[in-house]
Amino acid sequence: MTGRATPGRRTVLASAAGIPLVVGAGGLAALAGLATGCSGGTPAAADTPHPTPPAVPGAALRARAATDSTALLARYDGLIAARPELTARLAPLRAEVARHAQAFGAPAPKPAPAGTTVTTVPPTLGTLADAERRLADTRATALLDAPPELARLLASMAAAGAAHVILLTAKG
Incomplete structure (x- = not known):
């Protein structure tokens, strides 16, 4: 008897592994193999599994x-x-696009300084309508692989983009 009130590491490992406590020559090697993985203290930081944050569907x-x-x-x-x-014609559509960006998680947009052109394509109503159309098509396609909540949002934004195309190409 060793004077311990609690079972030792070898006893716990041996019983967990199903190795009899009275060990023969073959059992002793198995017990030694189990015991070598123990450090006697708390596990090292490298041995501690780091939980990975759960992936957010559609992030x-x-x-x-x-x-x-x-x-x-x-x-x-x-x-x-x-x-x-x-x-005056574009301000309501621009405001809606800004809300779309925020709904998808973009920070609140700030208007570009007056007199600056942000795109390299010469800006016209036609090029803006084309950009809206391409984005609406992209969103309509993407919603097929999106989780349900995001798919609904993408569908809504695709429909809004299609409506913007109509408003941008309307005469008058």
Whole structure:
């Protein structure tokens, strides 16, 4: 008897592994193999598993949608800067695109400084409508692989983009 009130490490390991406490030559090697992994204290930091945060379904898709909305917002700002006479017509659509960006997690957008063109494409209503159309199509396609809540948001934003195309290409 060793005078311990609690079972020792070898006893616990042996019983957990199903090795009889009266060990023969083969059992002693198995017991030694089990005991070598123990450090006697708390596990080292390298041995402690670090829990990885659970992946948020659709996080990458949501981030991409936020980036796309922010880029579209820059196109609105570029056209408004280049053609200030269109401000009244474009302001409600721009405000909606800004809300879309925020719904996808982008920070609250700030308008571009007056007189600056943000895009390299010469801004026209046609190029803006094309950008809206491409983004609406991209979102309609992306919603097929999105989790349900994000799919509903993408569908809503795709529909809004399609409506923007109609408003941007309407005469008058």
